[in-house]
Amino acid sequence: MTRLRLRRNSAAVAGLWVFGAIALTASIACAITLGPAGLSVAEVTSIVFGHLGGPPADVTPIRDGIVWNLRLPRTVLAALCGAGLGLCGAVMQSMLRNPLADPFVLGISSGASTGAVLIVVLGIGSGAIGLSSGAFLGAVVSFVLVLLLAHLAGGTPDRVILAGVAATQLFSAITSFVVITSADPEQTRGVLFWLLGSLGGADWFDVMMCAAVVAVGLVTCLTHTRSLDAFAFGEDAASSLGVNVLRVRLTLLLATALMTAAIVSVAGAIGFVGLVLPHAARALVGPGHRRLLPTSALIGAVFLVWVDTVARTAIAPQELPAGVVTALVGVPAFAIILWKRKGRR
Structure with missing residues (x-):
């Protein structure tokens, strides 16, 4: 009976993943059609296949450019960022044994914000690196600082969280100081919009870079599912149980930090995705990480595709920061999580 039940559960999870993959593909296809220039799914499909080696689509160059150069890379990047944030959130919550942990608990978003501000406002290294590169370097510096502080404090999970809080406050203060003392109103508006999360500047280089980092991170995390269960x-x-705690923790911290840094560098700090969605995944497939991690990634990908679609169409021609939309959804969900945890005590 137990084996039969496990097989049924495995079949149900596999079915859920297939449904999630279909939902993600359909979400991307539908999201690309939405916007000021209305497009049909057939047009989008013909344009994509045309660029992938099929017959050229019978559309104007403008419509072809809207799909291939603007909406498709942006939508695919949203899916990758959502998958990465959902995956990082599930790993961080399990590894730190804190259900309220998220990918930004290590202060990475604050470090990335500082790096971006130094490039945009002060022009440091602007001749050699851009905003995304500056944000990535800032995120790496923040992560190294957190590791150093956590190691000096004993390296336990609660010390890691406290070190992340300290780094977050430090880099947030630096960012605020630079913006207040050096930025003009236009720079301040641009920086604040980026800090709240935006996929508006997506291109195929961002997609390829983020896809490579998230793929490596996913494989790394999946090879440590038994350790995460332990x-x-x-x-x-x-x-x-035979787990090398220090090595596994350092490996997973590095993997999640690199994924988060890459995502923040191209999309800004999009909050609540990695905090809330892993809980939804656990409700669907349980706490086992072999099932939890892919499910969190799939849910995150679908969710952020539609968040970005709402962000760019809700008040068109203006655009909302993606972080604003995720916060409007995430705060009520976060409150429900807190309320349920209170009911368990």
């Missing part, structure tokens, strides 16, 4: 019982129990 962490649920505590570090001592994990160590007794």
